[in-house]
Amino acid sequence: MDFQERVKACVGDDLVSMTEFRGDVSVTVPRTRIVQVLTRLKEAEGLKFDFLSDLFGVDNSALGKGKKKGKKEDEEAPAAPKPPRYEVVYLLLSIEYNHRLMVKVQVEEGQMEVPTVTSIWKAANWPEREVFDMFGIRFKGHPNMKRLLMWDGFPAHPLRKDYPLEGEGEERRLVYGDA
Amino acid sequence: MGFQAYVGQGWVLSKLEQLINWGRSRSPWPLPYGTACCGIEMMAALASGYDMARFGAERPSFSPRQADVLIEAGTITKKMVPVLRRIYDQMAEPKWVIAMGACACSGGVFRTYSTLQGIDQVIPVDVYVPGCPPRPEGLIYALLQLMEKIKQDHPLYPQLAELKKGV
Numbered sequence: 001m002d003f004q005e006r007v008k009a010c011v012g013d014d015l016v017s018m019t020e021f022r023g024d025v026s027v028t029v030p031r032t033r034i035v036q037v038l039t040r041l042k043e044a045e046g047l048k049f050d051f052l053s054d055l056f057g058v059d060n061s062a063l064g065k066g067k068k069k070g071k072k073e074d075e076e077a078p079a080a081p082k083p084p085r086y087e088v089v090y091l092l093l094s095i096e097y098n099h100r101l102m103v104k105v106q107v108e109e110g111q112m113e114v115p116t117v118t119s120i121w122k123a124a125n126w127p128e129r130e131v132f133d134m135f136g137i138r139f140k141g142h143p144n145m146k147r148l149l150m151w152d153g154f155p156a157h158p159l160r161k162d163y164p165l166e167g168e169g170e171e172r173r174l175v176y177g178d179a
Numbered sequence: 180m181g182f183q184a185y186v187g188q189g190w191v192l193s194k195l196e197q198l199i200n201w202g203r204s205r206s207p208w209p210l211p212y213g214t215a216c217c218g219i220e221m222m223a224a225l226a227s228g229y230d231m232a233r234f235g236a237e238r239p240s241f242s243p244r245q246a247d248v249l250i251e252a253g254t255i256t257k258k259m260v261p262v263l264r265r266i267y268d269q270m271a272e273p274k275w276v277i278a279m280g281a282c283a284c285s286g287g288v289f290r291t292y293s294t295l296q297g298i299d300q301v302i303p304v305d306v307y308v309p310g311c312p313p314r315p316e317g318l319i320y321a322l323l324q325l326m327e328k329i330k331q332d333h334p335l336y337p338q339l340a341e342l343k344k345g346v
């Protein structure tokens with residue numbers, strides 16, 4: 001069995017889609033099943049994805065905007081159906097086999113909650129907090145679901161595409177202690 | 180306009196204002212506030228190779244209360260703004276500020292939600308040093324410019340105004 005088939009067999013019924021781009025395999029799984037899928041991928045013989053090398057969020061709402069100039073309309077591929085607004089991406093590495101895999105879950109607006117994977121990899125703790133900070137996606141069961149980078153009273157989620165590049169001047173109300 | 184004085188036997192004649200400015204401009208003790216890569220260049224300027232002490236910046240003062248010039252060398256994130264303000268407020272008058280590097284002047288390459296777009300949005304700046312990072316010579320030139328600026332101050336005008344009011 002080659003690598004893709006092993007991944008397919010391991011993910012099983014939870015597989016939503018699977019793509020390959022220049023040797024990088026990525027699979028999409030349902031939001032609610034992520035803990036089970038990642039546990040299986042971590043433990044499966046022949047895969048053993050024991051290392052979470054990164055975890056981050058994506059905001060797709062500006063996807064396709066600002067296309068390259070000089071490209072004619074008919075040369076473009078037919079527009080793909082618009083994906084859900086947010087994605088959370090897990091980059092896995094198998095130290096034993098030196099395999100890499102990208103696992104994605106899609107997050108619709110209005111259902112901004114994903115189960116935490118801190119029970120599988122402790123390393124997920126801070127990346128999940130960062131995703132919450134930047135996109136406002138909450139992780140269910142996370143031991144400390146607080147902002148990581150922006151200060152606690154910060155009112156927005158700055159990596160959302162509708163947030164202005166230079167911010168909205170929130171820092172003017174920022175004070176520390178009795179300063 | 181430098182310090183002019185007439186020296187005789189046992190006396191010196193000058194303007195009090197010039198005497199004060201002469202003293203102030205020749206001892207601008209810096210508060211090194213290096214928050215990013217520019218701080219390294221500031222260290223080079225302060226260390227023996229470039230030796231900013233030649234111009235009276237004799238002792239980097241790590242207490243804001245004993246410093247005259249705040250050398251802000253580096254990126255100021257928005258989270259850092261209250262700290263910067265507080266340090267500036269803690270410095271005793273008279274005080275001056277050098278904004279060193281593109282980041283301190285304007286935010287530099289970091290045009291983002293997390294970086295202050297120039298420290299002059301929160302504290303007054305006397306001399307801007309462009310560059311990413313500026314060379315130590317740049318910082319020394321800024322210090323010399325600042326000394327020129329101090330020499331043109333009128334430190335006694337507030338007292339004079341008080342006197343005229345009859346206080």
Ligand code: SF4
Binds near residue numbers: 217280283287
């Ligand atoms: S101006 Fe350049 S060298 Fe200086 S702190 Fe900013 S990025 Fe670093």
